[in-house]
Amino acid sequence: MTFAPLPWQTACEQALHDFTRQDALRFWGWGHELDGLRVPAFDYRFEHTLAVVKLAEWLAPLVDADADVLTCAAWLHDCRKMLGWRGPDNHAEDAGNALDGILEGTDFPRHKISAVRHAISNHVGLSLKEPLEPLETACLWDIDKLSKLGAASLIHFIGIAPAFQPTSTSEVLEKGEKWLKLAHGIVDSMNTAPAKSEAAKRFEFLRHFYEQLIDEWETI
Helix, strand or coil: CCCCCCHHHHHHHHHHHHHHHHHHHHHHCCCEEECCEEECCCCHHHHHHHHHHHHHHHHHHHHCCCHHHHHHHHHHCCCCCCCCCCCCCCHHHHHHHHHHHHHCCCCCCHHHHHHHHHHHHCCCCCCCCCCCCCHHHHHHHHHHHHCCCCHHHHHHHHHHHHHHCCCCHHHHHHHHHHHHHHHHHHHHHCCCHHHHHHHHHHHHHHHHHHHHHHHHHCCC
16 A cells, blocks of 8 residues: 655655755756756666665564654655765765754654654665664664665666766676675675565675676677
8 A cells, every 4th residue: 555655755855856856967967858857867866765765664664663763764864965976975964964954844753853863874884893773773774775786776876877987788797796795795784684684685686687697798
């Protein structure tokens, strides 16, 4: 059953989309004209966030996490992260600082904002030395990293790759093989049992995909 989004969710989506669309246009350097609006060739940050939100809706009931906190954190965890930024990575802190302004005047429970901020502040990194707490913070880390594994992650990777540099099948394969080595740490670092199981499944999908790509490409 699909439920209509709450007003605060709509506000989060709009705030995120406003930021990511403009940032993607800046990074690509051009855009398509669609219904009188200039849109980027691929809005990676928004697509990534949609994947994380879908995973929040999946994981929260499985582990009895606060759905408001996790979904809000999912929408806004990267709401100030810029593509291609080469300076200090303060995007988690910047996103946390943006919460009050984005949620002001919405129906989001004010007493839960601090939990959202804590989750966002601790979502950075591709591996963990020990499990995160509390549960919602642990869950955001899990779903953010799960979004980087599996079929949708391939769409996201291939969609944004040409904005960084010229790409090719060989380039995709080379970077994919490097990513698989890093992805081991993601699977091993999952905080929750459902996420760990899903991460292992998605990792195997990626491994088989790149094995198939090697088999096909080496025959040419």
